[in-house]
Amino acid sequence: MTLKINKVFPRNWYAVSYSKDLKQKPIKKRVSGKDFVLFRNEKGQTQALFPYCPHRGADLSLGKVVNGSLVCPYHGWAFNGCGTCIRIPSQPTKPIPKFAHTLSYPVIEKMGLIWVYPDNEEAPPEWKTFHTMEKVPFKLSPFQATWKAHFTRSIESVLDIAHLAFVHKKTIGRKTKAESTHYKLEGTLDQFVFSNGNAYLEYQFPHQWMLHSGKQENESFIQYVTFTPIDEEETLIMGYAGRTFLKQLSLLDRILTRYSLKVLKEDQAIVESQHPRPIPEALQMEAHVYADMAQVQFRKRWFQFLQSEPCFSLD
Ligand code: FES
Ligand SMILES: [Fe+2]
Numbered sequence: 134m135t136l137k138i139n140k141v142f143p144r145n146w147y148a149v150s151y152s153k154d155l156k157q158k159p160i161k162k163r164v165s166g167k168d169f170v171l172f173r174n175e176k177g178q179t180q181a182l183f184p185y186c187p188h189r190g191a192d193l194s195l196g197k198v199v200n201g202s203l204v205c206p207y208h209g210w211a212f213n214g215c216g217t218c219i220r221i222p223s224q225p226t227k228p229i230p231k232f233a234h235t236l237s238y239p240v241i242e243k244m245g246l247i248w249v250y251p252d253n254e255e256a257p258p259e260w261k262t263f264h265t266m267e268k269v270p271f272k273l274s275p276f277q278a279t280w281k282a283h284f285t286r287s288i289e290s291v292l293d294i295a296h297l298a299f300v301h302k303k304t305i306g307r308k309t310k311a312e313s314t315h316y317k318l319e320g321t322l323d324q325f326v327f328s329n330g331n332a333y334l335e336y337q338f339p340h341q342w343m344l345h346s347g348k349q350e351n352e353s354f355i356q357y358v359t360f361t362p363i364d365e366e367e368t369l370i371m372g373y374a375g376r377t378f379l380k381q382l383s384l385l386d387r388i389l390t391r392y393s394l395k396v397l398k399e400d401q402a403i404v405e406s407q408h409p410r411p412i413p414e415a416l417q418m419e420a421h422v423y424a425d426m427a428q429v430q431f432r433k434r435w436f437q438f439l440q441s442e443p444c445f446s447l448d
Contacts, residue, residue: 137448138411138414138439139283139365139410139411139447140166140365140446140447140448141439141444141445141446141447142165142284142339142362142444142445142446143338143339143340143438143442143444143445144250144252144258144442144443144444144445145250145258145339145340146239146241146248146249146250146257146258146260147164147165147248147249147250147251147340147359147361147362148246148247148248148359148361148369148371149162149164149169149171149247149248149249149361149369150162150171150246150247151245151246151247151275151277151371152179152242152245152246152247153245155171155172155173155179155247156173157173157197157198158197158198159171159172159193159194159196159197159198159203160172160194161184161192161194162249163363163364164249164251164361164362164363164445165251165362165363165364165445165446165447166363166364166365166447167251167445168183168184168185169181169182169183169184169238169249169251170182170183170184170192170193170194170203171240171247171249172198172203173198173201174201174202174213174214175200175201176201178214179240179242179247180203180213180214180237180240181237181238181239181240181249182203182212182214182216182235182236182237182238183216183235183236183237183238185235186205186207186210186235187210187218187232187233187234187235188205188207188208188210188233189207189208191205191206191207192206193205193206193212193235199211201213201214202219202220208221208222208223209222210222210233212234212235214237215237216234216235216236216237217234218233218234218235221233236253237253238250238251238252238253239252239253239257241260243260243262244262244266244267244273244373245273245275245373246359246371248260251445252445261337262337262341263335263337263341263343263357265335265343265345265355266343266357266375269352269355269375269377270377271355271373271375271376271377272375272376272377272380272386273357273373273374273375274373274374274375274376274385274386274387274389274390274393275371275372275373275390276371276372276373276374276390276393276394276397277369277370277371277372278369278370278394278397278398278401279363279367279368279369279370280367280368280370280401280404280405281366281367281405282367282368282401282404282405282407282410283362283365283366283368283407283410283411283412284340284360284362284368284411285411285412285435286404286407286410286411286412287360287368287370287404288339288340288342288360288431289412289428289431290400290403290404291334291342291358292327292334292336292342292427292428292430292431293424293425293427293428294313294316294327294329294424294427295311295313295422295424295425296400296403297309298310298311299311300399300400300403301396301399301400303399304392304395304396304399305396313329313422313423313424314329315329315330316328316329316423316424316426317329318426318427318430322338322430322433322434322437323337323338323434324336324337324338325427325430327426327427327430332344332345332346332347333345334427336427336431338431338434338438339360339434339435339438340359340360340361341357341358341359342357342358342359342360343355343356343357343358344356344357352377353376353377353378354374354375354376354377354378355373355374355375355376356372356373356374356375356393357372357373357375358370358371358372359371359372364447365410365411365447366410370397372393374389374390374392374393376389412432412435414436414439415436416429416432416433416436
């Protein structure tokens, strides 16, 4: 039972890279146990293909992009963004056989991030994020980390208020008291807001999270994070610190990126230590207290997913 729960993830778009990091060179990424090669076509649009060449299985991410097509490093077969093989150099005048083509996957660029939908058979859902991230002109300072932790444990770490006074006592939890009071949780299982006074966080199932510094109309600083299940062992965390002040100051970008990474680092060893690896499959299998209400909300939604929704599966 636990093994299976380890290996299923909600069907959704998952972030794999910052747009700025995909240039001329193709890159390989993994989502829900599936590998992809990303490259840019002649129009600069991102494409995602199955990365192992249909000829002899060479890794296409070791190849290069020529005139917008991805060229295999082994024998030079070339593939367009749809995965269609358009050239076989050893027999240039012969028709290209059907088995020479590879698979392509839905990919989209939003908010300076590249998102992949790791299924090429069904149409992906609409990509969405928080209203605030689409509308408010924040200057975004990126940060990312890969944890050897399950997707569910990683998400829960950012829904956890009670750990601030312990894990982050030198950074974001400096002024936080250990005792929990005046928490408020509003919304649905799919999207909720959790607050304790002025600051509040928003969560959108399954993988997007935002921390607000104050009321939405005049907030000057936010944190945004999205989680990607690489496989059952690892989770990619990609985020932004966003600000509406001193937007031109690049030194501030570096400071904010470094600070965000420091905060994540404080969590890492603890989240990576958690057992069982995914959250257990029923609420009563771990102890919950008042301060855990956002995590309990997440678990209810996660169990709903496990019981009745289609998934991406590693098996
Ligand atoms: S393995 Fe790719 S062209 Fe031969
Ligand atoms: Fe934390």
